[in-house]
Amino acid sequence: MTTLPRLVVAAPSTGSGKTTVATGLMAALTRAGHVVSGHKVGPDYIDPGYHALACGRSGRNLDPHLVGEDRIAPLLLHGAHTPTPADVAVVEGVMGLYDGRVGGAGFSSTAHVAHLTASPVLLVVDVSRSSRSVGAVAHGMASYPGAPRIGGVVLNQVGSPRLEAEVRTAIETAGLPVLGVLPRDEAFSTPSRHLGLVPAAEREEAAHALDHLAAAVAEHVDLDAVLALARSAPDLDVQPWDPTVEVAPTGTERPVVAVAGGRAFTFRYAETEELLEAAGCRVVTFDPTTDRSLPEGTRGIYLGGGFPEVHASALADNRALLGELRAAVAAGVPTVAECAGLLYLADTLDGTAMVGALRAEAAMTGRLTLRYPEATASGDSMLGRSGETVTGHEFHRTHTEPVAGTSSDLGPAWRIDGADVGFAGPALHASYLHVHWAGHPQLAQRFADAVHAHRPAPEPTRRRVHATPRAAGDASRTTDEPPADPLRHHGDAEVRAADGPVLDLAVNVHPGPRPPWLEAALRTSLDEVGAYPHPGTAEAAVAARHGRERDEVLATAGAAEAFGLIARLREWRRPVVVHPQFTEPHAALQQAGHAVTEARLSAPFVLDDDAVPEDADLVVVGNPTNPTGVLHPAEAITALLRPGRLVVVDEAFLDAVPGERESLAATSYDGLVVLRSLTKLWGMPGVRAGYALGQSAVVDALRREQTPWSVSAQACAALVATTSEAARTEAHRRAQQIARWRAYLETGLADLGLGHVPSTAPYVLAELGDGVHERLRRAGIAVRRCDTFPGLGPAWVRIAVRPETTTDRLLHALEELP
Template sequence: MVTDLPRVMVAGTHSGVGKTLLSAGLMAALGNRGRRVRPFKVGPDFIDPGYHALASRRPGRNLDAFMHGADLIAPLLRHGSAGGDLAVVEGVMGLFDGRGASDEASSAHIARLTRTPVILVVDAASASRSVAAQIHGFHTFHPEVGLAGVIFNRVGSDRHEALLREAAAQVAVPVVGAVRRHDRLRVDSRHLGLIPTAEAHHSAADAVDAAAEIMAREVDLPAVEAIAAEAGELGTARWEPGSRVTPVNRPVRIAVATGAAFSFHYTEHTELLEAAGSEVVRFDPLADESLPSGLHGLYIGGGFPEVYADHLSANDSLGSDIRALAATGAPIVAECGGMLYLCESLDERPMLGLLPARAHFTSRMSLGYRTATLATSGVFGARGLRVRGHEFHRTATHPQASDSPAWTIDDADRREGYSTANIHASYVHPSWIGTPELADGLLHSASRIAKLGV
């Protein structure tokens, strides 16, 4: 039976097999065939969805069973696919790589929860007959994961492709593509992975266009669509942001930082704020010399302020506006890079000085899921609220936390971040999807400022 929401997952045998550009190229190539593609990414990744958005001209969205909760994954997929006729989900790491030693929040877990067929990307650069054993292992490892096709990547020649196809014929999984080694299938990387599209829009767009052209030529797109059409039933439940938050009882205006320095955002967070009746406006701290007018709150997400520290430090006019807004008591939420912007300094460059801390770049990567408890009552409400989120950074602050920390990290028994009467700042990116009380808390704090007529 053909599903009412055709969908397919592009997963890999491991990280680095080329999933992101192949997924973005597939999205764009299917869009060029007239399909209304809706893009998704497994896991908490902020960067890859930017490439998906370029390819599909729709916001990239994340599906994370740990942060959002397993029961919300299918409804989130249904919500994010509204108006589309085909969904493409890019996996994370290797197909079965999940949280710790389990496959929780893995691509395989998401595929099972959504009954989405999987196309496996195999890096064939240094292999021939051995790919048969590799495909066989992934096909049989978990019978509830529907491995429906294979795309070989980095194929060297026609002869190499023939050997790969001959080997794969021994396993009952069809080959739907053999993508050659292409210099055009490459984008620059930095200390946290690919350079975000907000910073490298033109080169990223060129890479996505090249990937679309290559996928149309070297992948059997009708076969991919046929696989997507055989996805299992998803269910009718849809995530509705308006049902997750409490409507505001007066006009509330919240500004969200965007641009190259602060590009880490989840689409659904903004949807929650807007669904409650607040007005969300955007500003770019690298380009705008003033805040939007009439604000009652501020949300500064993550990104790469360490790359743009000189520019941020030099924007004195905007800095004065943000400090003035903070002085009114308006709530300010700052995650990761946003927190660095609020510090006294970042790599010796003066920042906003709203937090008693200095920040600096390090060689150590801090990466992983976090379970945390709200440690201090403030912007998000009363202390004690438990959340799930993640960290993703190569910077550090001194001190690591204030006497009034933002969170207690449950699995590490440590204090994290800074909390004042109207500022909540930390390295943790919590999921408002899984814990909509966070959106409610920010909205309530902003509404109180609106009531005062500040």
């Protein structure tokens, strides 16, 4: 049996003053020397913030819908004993005393929780609009079937002694004692917002306001009588909830879980962090509006609820953290995002750029979504298991488009009321649904297990340096001789030019071995070299992969053949190539006798429709662009479409982007051709395999330009093999691997003070300074010179991403260069 003095502060309806009285009691009792534990019935996050200010310890929630009836009393005792035993627990109710889940016959109501915790009730009644009728209301509250024990009443908003006397008589006639009378005082109110009260963390004057409230409650409420009522509560025959019983560590290390806090992220349950700590993690709070980076050693990220829409500008201005979070999610750092966290990870929020880790746009709406659902996991993910059900709540005025994940790497998170919602995958779980993990501790365990299992790139041991540009005429400067044909210069030329063994960071081919199923397909294709190749099966497989019609696919001998076909397709009046980008289409157009117009972009190399002449009848652009690594929004490319114009987008590296976001391969537009290549991700430059996607009329015209049998049997076999389900799984794994390697390289360059363009591709464009390319080659490291790309000069190089140990060799060499 456990003794805990306690009471529940309830009211006939919302707006009666429960928060004022409950928080005021907590503050007054605390200032009187008592240790007070504050609790809130229901899922609300805001009131517990005020409770925490009043009590000096975490506010706690008690909600049978979220955690189950059997956990309510144990959670009450846990909160009252953490971090130290409390003298008294004050529980603030929700809505009216008997108002619970709609259709649930009072389930999760204040009365329900009062019964589950065997707590007496202190009833708060607003008397500003009535007098003797208040007695009838109080009597009805106390005598309603199944009523908890109401041990006293506090009158709120009393305007005069005469009104007080009238109401007091009516209440006492109903057989209830009046334990307090609070006068009208606007200072007791808290400012509202579109989702309710403004969180205490956002009110700098909140602590001062509590002083005034505590003093008023101490003056107008009989604290001794309130304590006597609390002490009348019977002992509880349950044990306190213990997070260490619910979860367990999976190892001896304590990986860091970065938990968003500050003014924009104020909503989370205290038990969530306690479960993660019990599961062997170390919780570190960071403020996304001010902290420029994630906590050191972050292996997991938890983004809870709050008001990012109110703080969107401050969040967007913290670009360093946005980029780090985007890279972390892309690198597979286990991440949970609830409601506000979902909005933060989206591309945009009310048109303001956010993290961009989710292909979704969020915006405020005029409609409040408020529901108390049971949710079913739509599939297996980091948190959920297919068909598993949890309880939760939603409370928001925003909407995302799309509402649920539909890509190969992120599917829906939950199914609620017959609809799929949210985004979930092996390392990311984001939705509007708030789940109290004390009621579903398996979610905390799975997240902690994922955090323990995640292995970040090792930190290099090197001193921090800052690169400085060399002065003109510096004797130590070296300059490469320009190549004879810059448009035909390729990364493999950097490797061939070396005098001895060289570390190849110039060629953008995946360094890992080809998957066994691809090797088998290539070897089996040798049995077919005795017959002329026919690409029909390969084109059908590609069409199925992208959801296109068979006649919208043309197999090609790599992107190189496709560029030649496009160059010969028409007598182009004004072909435009958007630079800096891969030079092969420019060279192909010149070879076909066309005068090419260069549309040059300046750093940060964002696609600008104004840069393309309006009379262009052909526009060629890369996405992500080689060598910048910039991934253009799909709508920026489709904005280039014009009647009579052909837009060609080279997606040679988009299969290395997790989720292939911004791809146009699955979309049919009049005047759009998408080119793909298997060379890079699958590590087979010797097998010229690629394809073009477009509307049937354009594809037919390209086919007529194509030399018969140009696509080999091996290329056809590779096209079929890389459209399989196994290929999709492996492509996703490689894309995530590339993202981790790239993040490690970009961090290393930043540590050395070296400028680079944030990339989404298997390479990074870095500004190392004139002559560094040649000095690296003399040190046995080949990177791609970029003065052969129109719009870039000798200070720029392109670095292929590689595993961390290989990258360390480059970073060490850069640190040691004279």
